Structures are given as structure tokens and as C-alpha cells.
Amino acid sequence: MPIIKTENLTKVYKDFWGRPKTRALSGLNLEIHKGEIFGLLGPNGSGKTTALKLMLGLIFPTTGNVSVMGKPPRDINLKSKIGFMPEESYLYRFLNASETLRFYGQLLGLKGKELNNRVDRVLNIVGLDRVRTQPLREYSKGMSRRMGLAQVLLKEPEICVLDEPTIGLDPIGAGEIKDIIQELKNKGTTVLFSTHILSEAEPLCDRIGILYEGRLIAMGALTDILEVKDEVEVVKTRETLEEFYIRTIKNRDTSHFSK
Amino acid sequence: MMAILPLFKTAYYDIKRSRLYQVLLLFVFFMLASSNVFTFFTRGEEIKIIKDFGLMAINLFGILFILFGLSRHLPREIEDKTIYTILTNPATRTHILIANLCAYLYALLIGFLIMTAIFYGILYLKEGGLDPLMAKGIILIYMKVLVFSTLVLFFSVVFSPLITIAFSLFLYIAGHLTNYLSSLADQKNFLGWSLLKGLYTILPNFENFNCSGSLVLGTDVSWRYIGLTGIYSFLYGMVLFLLTCILFKRREI
Numbered sequence A: 001m002p003i004i005k006t007e008n009l010t011k012v013y014k015d016f017w018g019r020p021k022t023r024a025l026s027g028l029n030l031e032i033h034k035g036e037i038f039g040l041l042g043p044n045g046s047g048k049t050t051a052l053k054l055m056l057g058l059i060f061p062t063t064g065n066v067s068v069m070g071k072p073p074r075d076i077n078l079k080s081k082i083g084f085m086p087e088e089s090y091l092y093r094f095l096n097a098s099e100t101l102r103f104y105g106q107l108l109g110l111k112g113k114e115l116n117n118r119v120d121r122v123l124n125i126v127g128l129d130r131v132r133t134q135p136l137r138e139y140s141k142g143m144s145r146r147m148g149l150a151q152v153l154l155k156e157p158e159i160c161v162l163d164e165p166t167i168g169l170d171p172i173g174a175g176e177i178k179d180i181i182q183e184l185k186n187k188g189t190t191v192l193f194s195t196h197i198l199s200e201a202e203p204l205c206d207r208i209g210i211l212y213e214g215r216l217i218a219m220g221a222l223t224d225i226l227e228v229k230d231e232v233e234v235v236k237t238r239e240t241l242e243e244f245y246i247r248t249i250k251n252r253d254t255s256h257f258s259k
Numbered sequence B: 001m002m003a004i005l006p007l008f009k010t011a012y013y014d015i016k017r018s019r020l021y022q023v024l025l026l027f028v029f030f031m032l033a034s035s036n037v038f039t040f041f042t043r044g045e046e047i048k049i050i051k052d053f054g055l056m057a058i059n060l061f062g063i064l065f066i067l068f069g070l071s072r073h074l075p076r077e078i079e080d081k082t083i084y085t086i087l088t089n090p091a092t093r094t095h096i097l098i099a100n101l102c103a104y105l106y107a108l109l110i111g112f113l114i115m116t117a118i119f120y121g122i123l124y125l126k127e128g129g130l131d132p133l134m135a136k137g138i139i140l141i142y143m144k145v146l147v148f149s150t151l152v153l154f155f156s157v158v159f160s161p162l163i164t165i166a167f168s169l170f171l172y173i174a175g176h177l178t179n180y181l182s183s184l185a186d187q188k189n190f191l192g193w194s195l196l197k198g199l200y201t202i203l204p205n206f207e208n209f210n211c212s213g214s215l216v217l218g219t220d221v222s223w224r225y226i227g228l229t230g231i232y233s234f235l236y237g238m239v240l241f242l243l244t245c246i247l248f249k250r251r252e253i
Helices: A048-055 A076-081 A097-107 A112-125 A141-153 A171-186 A241-258 B004-016 B019-040 B046-079 B082-087 B093-127 B132-156 B161-175 B178-185 B190-202 B212-216 B223-250
Strands: A004-014 A020-032 A037-041 A063-068 A082-085 A159-163 A190-195 A207-212 A215-221 A227-229 A235-238
Touching (some): A020 A207, A020 A215, A037 A048, A048 A063, A097 A141, A097 B004, A141 A159, A207 A241, A215 A241, B004 B093, B046 B212, B082 B093, B093 B132, B093 B223, B132 B212
Parallel strands (some): A037 A190, A082 A159, A159 A190
């Protein structure tokens, strides 16, 4: 059974009067399996963040269904099993790192020694232990991203949803985040992340899906989709993810214009 | 339900450090402290003026604090998207509303206690005694602001802070005129009567809480009346809060 499943998922954003404004996602059918790293790729504005928000139950689908571990995404019992790192760190800027993690720990029902131990451990993992008493408003973008990740790791989640996890980070910071993602996979955590930086998706992902103008235009295991076959289905070469991505989107554009 | 306490504590911490809360407390402190100045204009009625001025200042603090604080709190959480990180944890939208409202009412209570202490301090220096009627007036003002808070929260889940402030202020004024609406209805035809009676029923009746004038003059208000007004404010607030929860559950964030 897939751990996350979407069926014909469509999202149309409406204005205050309920008139349709933007079709962000059209008929998304996706299955994400336990323990895999799934990369949701696509250019800016392709509907990646909308898809993630729908899977987290933050916004409502216009049509279609989402299920996470067989339950609707807004089920409160699911929330402690899913970690979400948004594309920007949406945390209270007046709290410091320690207070922030204690706050989220308390939301999870953690207390006492267990809470303290988890806060200490997570701050060590993301390398913010030395600045734990500094308010978040004084953090650099990179530090804020680490803090966002710390909030996810605190949960010890079964599913991690990461929206553009390395955006705004220097190469060292991005590398560290990629190591953490790999470590999560090794522990059996399912990781779903969105990105438009292909070089970070290729070494990490088991499977990818490419979204373009709200539609899923390609999906599969990296090993399968990067193989270029000739007419008699004999493997000739192997594309890079970047080559595959550009070819798929260009084909889509051509077919779109020819209509 | 375990999510409410950390949400409440964080919201209260945010309120406590907000400039609005601190500035309003300071402003009312100066208002209370300077109430003595106005007694020069009305010789022989110093105590009455101080009492009137004190109750008015406390009422003003409550209304302004809720109007400019609570109207912006939830929209800011949505705009800053901090609500996303909260909602992906075991917390619901209703938990957020309960925590925010309770944090504001708690901060209001603390503010009222501080101001009551200052107010009584000034009265003691002037009168040499403590008038229990003023406490009744302050309790009634607190109940009024409680109803007003649910009204502001209701609008803030749908509208921007500016529109929330405008609507809340309009209903605050209209809520003081409901008795007038009722008497006006009796002079109208059926359509006008139904409309005005409907408004009279729906709008909060803030005049119920408005006993400051008589309390200042020394006319007592029974504890039974205060109890009944308390029940009214609780029920009105509760109904409005439930409507707010229903609206917020369906709102796109």
C-alpha cells in the first residue's frame, strides 16, 4: 500500500468572491511508497508547493483525493508522524532556537527530560547548539533553514516533506542537508521533497515526478527513466537527470504549441 | 487538546512583548495618574470625576487593545505562514483560535488588574477608602470586552485587519444603540419592524454592561444583575466563537 496516494488531485485557487483565479494543479495521480526518497521536480510555478500543501492538508483540494497512511491528511493522529519543512522557515522570529524546539516539542506532547534530550540532540545535528539562545530574527537564511529542519527532526517522523530544502544555502550547508536526507532514508523514513535543482535530486532520489503547469508529465524510478532506448527497446545510453528534464519539458512545450 | 497550552503560552509571550500592549498600559497609567488634573474644572465633584475618568480609561484600554491587537494577530500568523508549521503538528485550527482568544483575555485580565490597583491607589489617596462599586464596574467592562473580543476574532478570520477594525468599531457603536433600535422598531411597519427587531436580537447589547454612570453616582448594581450579564456575555461569546471556528475551518490559508 502506498504511504501517500493522490487521485485525480486538482486545485483551483479562487478569489474572495469564489471566482476561479489560478489552476495550480490538474488531475495529479501519485503514489509514494514507504522508505523511498521521492523528488517532485518542476520549474517555478509548476504546482510543487501546492501539491505538498494538499498532501499535508494545509489547503483543500478542488476535486480529487489525498490519503496519507490510508487516512485523510487532516487527521490529527497523522500530524506527529509527518515532518514538514516549508520553503522558508515559517517560525516565530521572537523565540530563540531552544524555545522554538521546546514549543514544537510541547505540541507533540513531549515534556521533561525527553523533551530536553531531543532538543539538545537535534540542535547538535543541525549545528545550532552554540546559538540556541539567539532569537530567530537574528539568524541568517542558512541558519533559519537549519532551524526549519530541526523542527522536522524533532518529531522523528515517518514521513518527511521538504519543500526546496536546500534553497538559499551555501554548498556546504546544502551538502549537510543532503546527508541528513540520506540518513533519514537509511533509518526507513519516507522522504518527499520538491526542488528545481536537479543536481541535488539525482544522487538522492529513488523516484521522481516532473510537474509542469500543474500536470504530472513524467514519473518513475530514476534508473528506468534515464535509460534512453532505441526503437527495438535496446538500451543505448543513459541520460543525466538534467538532460531528461529538459527533453521532457521541451517535448511538452512543443506539443502544447502545436495544438 | 494538549496543543492549546503551548500555543497559549507562545501567543501570550508575543502579546506581552508587543509595543501595543506596553504603550496602552503606559498610556492608561498616565491617564489615570492625570485624572486629578481634570478635577480643577469641576470643583466639589473631584471624586466623581476621578471615578468616571478611571472607568473610562480602563474601558478604552480594553477596547483599543483588542481592536488593534486581536484584529491583527491571526491575519499576521496567516501572512507570516507560521500557521503552516503549527498545523503540520498535532494542532487544529480550533486549538489556535482558543489559544489566541485565551491569551488575549488573559493579557487583558492582567492589564485590568494592574489598572485596578492603580485606580484604587489613586482613589484611596483622594477618598481615604476603597469603593467596592468601582470593582463591579470593572468586572462589567471586562465582560463587555470579552464579547467584543469574540466579535473582533470573528471578523479577523475572514477579513483583513483594516476591515476587521472598521466592522468591529461599527458594531461596537451599534451595540450601544440596540435599545434605541428596539424602540424604533415599534414605530415601523412590519418589514421595518422585522428588520430592526432582527438587528436588535443579533447585535450584542453593550448597553447591558454600561453601568459606569450609575456606579459613579453611588447607585449599586446587584450581584444578580452582574451574574446574569456574565451569563449573557458568556453565551453570546460562545455562539460567536463557534461560528468563528466553523468559518475558520473552511477558510483557505
